[in-house]
Amino acid sequence: AQSVTQLDSHVSVSEGTPVLLRCNYSSSYSPSLFWYVQHPNKGLQLLLKYTSAATLVKGINGFEAEFKKSETSFHLTKPSAHMSDAAEYFCVVTLTNDYKLSFGAGTTVTVRA
């Protein structure tokens, strides 16, 4: 079975400063990993995905994540936070060739002006 742990339930940053959202995964086999964002009253939007190609994955809106097998981590970063980044972020794991997504509990990001 696979699972993810999001290490921070809430992250608060100032506009223009870096954002780091931490995610550790557990998987018996080669995982596929995703980050999704959920804005209030909107659907989940895919930010980026890792599927065993390059370990540094670039996504939309300036986000990127690095897959580190030795640390079983898939942390999400952005160099400079914008007010529009305030949302709920989910780290997600699935097995390659599987379809069931296993979501973390989420990290709420607030951005201070």
Next chain:
Amino acid sequence: DTGVSQNPRHKITKRGQNVTFRCDPISEHNRLYWYRQTLGQGPEFLTYFQNEAQLEKSRLLSDRFSAERPKGSFSTLEIQRTEQGDSAMYLCASSYLERFTDTQYFGPGTRLTVL
């Protein structure tokens, strides 16, 4: 590509009533999924269709829940004899089978409140 749509967006019902939600996936997508999200948690997998065939149901899906996808297009999720514990956001996602991992695109969800 108009995205995944779900109706209604909100549903308030009394305990014991039946409710039905609809999901319209992205048109060329052959896979469709239902998830449930409770407050403060990430979504949990409920069930999955490939074309019109329902291939897996989670243990979370009690016998009061039924899902269909006639003709492999839209899907409906029905909850019979609703209970207060059914209050949640019900999310639908769709994808197109790729070689290794498909990407699921989510709709805005239907928020169910059972009084």
